[in-house]
Amino acid sequence: MYHHGIYGAIRIIKRSLEDGMCELRGVGLGEHKTSLVFEPLTLTEVSRGKTVMSSKAYRSQFRATAAIDDSNETFYSNDGQSLQPWWVLDLEAQPIIHTVVVLPVYHHTGRFNDIGVFVGSSLPNDSNFTTWQMLGHYTGPYTESEGHVSFTCTSDITGQYVAFQRISATSQKLEMKDVKIYVKVP
Incomplete structure (x- = not known):
């Protein structure tokens, strides 16, 4: 062979x-x-039931936790006032992060674009997560036919927090239906 x-x-x-x-x-x-x-790779999904923080939500039904509530009918949406909207999940530990999967909300104006996924160990004072290690970048704009967007680490990255943040300064909203974080099981 x-x-x-x-x-x-x-x-x-x-x-x-x-x-x-x-x-x-x-x-x-x-x-x-x-x-x-x-050796086989064993992953576990760890986002459910964790603490999330975000830029101010558009309305209460678009809260940050909507992105991890196991429903694709609800979603997180910021209020459109932040120039670099963000969403952060506290993993409550520092596992080895393998893959981050997001299901963006499709909008004909291409709102989900220029999004960085970052990993860090302590929260910044100024809501700027771009100083953390970048796990991946999505240029976009997102189209509905893409479905879920995956970011897989090419090397071991550990951290307590996983953040999504728009890189460019624009008033376009950050909107996500679902986020899942897969970590390596020792």
Whole structure:
């Protein structure tokens, strides 16, 4: 069996799957290596029931918690007065964050655009979350056919807080139907 990829071809001499572990042995696995072992990745969703904070909501029914209430019929929407609206989830611990998934509200004017997803360990004094480590950036504008938008870490990022914030200064609203945070289980 051969696998062709970015780094050339690997000839797989032996492969096995035992106890959820995948082991590959063969030629081309790198210098001084005879095998690679892959462990299954276990993730858990941690956003439900947590504390959220945000820019001022448009009305009470558009509160920050609407983005984590397991309903796509409700959503968070800020009041449109903040030039860089934000929404923050307190994870109440500092896990390794793997993936953040958001279901934006579709609006024909393309409101969900230029959004950064940030991770931090302490809240800023000035509501500027762009100084935190950026997990991802969504240029947009969002179209309804995209469905959920996912941001997956390429390296281990830990932090107590996950924030969405518009990067550019504009009065466009930040509107989200659903947010889910997946963390690695040790």
